[in-house]
Amino acid sequence: MSLKPELVRGIHEYCLPPPAAAQKEAMQYILARRDCVIQVKSHVNESCVYLIPMLQAIDTSARQTQAIVIASTREIAQAIWTTVRALSKHLGVYCYSFVGGGTFPEDCHRARHRPQVVVGTVGRICGLVKRNALELDHVRSICLSEADMSMLPWSGNSPNPMDYPESPDAIKDLLRRLPVNKQFVMLSANLPAVVLEAADEYMRNHVRVPLEGKGHDLDGVKQYYISADYEREFCKLEIVHRLHQIGMLNRAVIFCSKKERVDWLTEKLRERRIPTMSVHSGVDYEERKRRIRKFSLGSVGILITTDLLARSLDGLRVPVIINHDMPWSKADYILRVDDGGRCGGKRTAITLLRPRDLELLQEIEQFCDIEIEEMIVRLD
Incomplete structure (x- = not known):
């Protein structure tokens, strides 16, 4: 893969282990702007599989929101945001996280600064969109992390820790608002029917890449x-x-x-x-x-x-x-x-x-x- 030198430097400083063959394949698809469903091994470290190609595609000279990453919980969103900050340390990319907890007017003010990468929970991101604080006209890619968690309807008896119970409908509404030529990537540990249906409805000629490998998940533990x-x-x-x-x-x-x-x-x-x-x-x-x-x-x-x-x-x-x-x-x-x-x-x-x-x-x-x-x- 040919990556920007500044991005390569951030990857090395973040001490990422070398990508496996399946990870490289997934990254190549994303770099080629293919819509993807990536079956991950249930670990947030797999976020680098899509974050690296996403950062490679960011036009740092354009102060416009170009990529959105949606996480299922505030903690996961913060972890992904931290990873983006580390990988893009030398790129000069503006990345903001929107996870709730702070005041909504403050987040509206930050969103109007047009961060190039937005990471957050679906509730706060959709709220910013509805208030016209977060512009979507120039969004080129959106990634739904933990898609199996985010797309399943929540019930009180479910272990689903979603911060925003109405997330499936909110995500679908957000996808409809995005530019037609957007790239859509979903990461999911499991592939329930709702995830596959969303891929069929909102993706164009998508590919499915399994990253799980028998005996690979727990190497070194x-x-x-x-x-x-x-x-x-x-x-x-x-x-x-x-x-x-x-x-x-x-x-x-x-x-x-x-x-x-x-x-x-x-x-x-x-x-x-x-x-x-x-x-x-x-x-x-x-x-x-x-x-x-x-x-x-x-x-x-x-x-x-x-x-x-x-x-x-x-x-x-x-x-x-x-x-x-x-x-x-x-x-x-x-x-x-x-x-x-x-x-x-x-x-x-x-x-x-x-x-x-x-x-x-x-x-x-x-x-x-x-x-x-x-x-x-x-x-x-």
């Missing part, structure tokens, strides 16, 4: 499970406490299945004088940002969260992942533990396994072509 007694309510808590005692949780993210579980575990660890920080959808967005920043700076060594953060861990460089509760699916497991090459192959993932979770663990092993070893932890 050391994976273990620890058997947890099904009958003892506090067994998992005792295991986490023991892992902390032996120095394995100096810097770690612990995943729980629900926000109530996050609050419970946080309280119990604090009772044992273990400093922790919790983040979930019930915490105010600005407070979530403050807590994540404290964790990223090392003020607190343990962050307890739900799958809300699973897609945006790249910038945190977390060496240890604890699955206090089993994820909902194989894809969610990969989301949690994959380091995307950003931890130098030094990440350790430990799953606290109850007997009822054994079947899913075996499915994960088969799907990823790996063997997850048992780790013995003495609690007495």
Whole structure:
């Protein structure tokens, strides 16, 4: 690929691992301005597959909005925005993020400055468009990250963490407003019917590129499970406490299945004088940002969260992942533990396994072509 020297410099400074063959293929299609559906391996680091071609195509001499990236949550949008800033460091590209949390008039003012790249959540971006603050006349490409999350209707019983429940209709309305010759790229871990239907309706002669490869997703991640007694309510808590005692949780993210579980575990660890920080959808967005920043700076060594953060861990460089509760699916497991090459192959993932979770663990092993070893932890 022939890329701008300034972009190449940003890529090198960001320390990206070399792209795999399928990633190169996807990037070539995007550089050729083909509409694409890219089936990713459920990791935000795959955002570079479309961000690099997108930045290559930006006309830095034209102060007009030329590219839009829509993320399913504020945290993912911020992670993508951070990546854009790093990759375009020497390009002189103006990139703004619009994720809510701030005042709407302030975002309207920023949008009227015509950022060349816009990254944000669908609710805030569509709101800016409806107020005529964000111009679409010169948009050449739009990317829908986490398309499987964004296009599925939300319900209260769904694990979908979308910040904007009406997003499917809002996204379709936005696509209708964009120039006819726009390039449309979707990234999706799964390909439900709504994603394929959107591709057929809004894309022109699109190509579909699978990036998943058996055994590739978790290269370099050391994976273990620890058997947890099904009958003892506090067994998992005792295991986490023991892992902390032996120095394995100096810097770690612990995943729980629900926000109530996050609050419970946080309280119990604090009772044992273990400093922790919790983040979930019930915490105010600005407070979530403050807590994540404290964790990223090392003020607190343990962050307890739900799958809300699973897609945006790249910038945190977390060496240890604890699955206090089993994820909902194989894809969610990969989301949690994959380091995307950003931890130098030094990440350790430990799953606290109850007997009822054994079947899913075996499915994960088969799907990823790996063997997850048992780790013995003495609690007495």
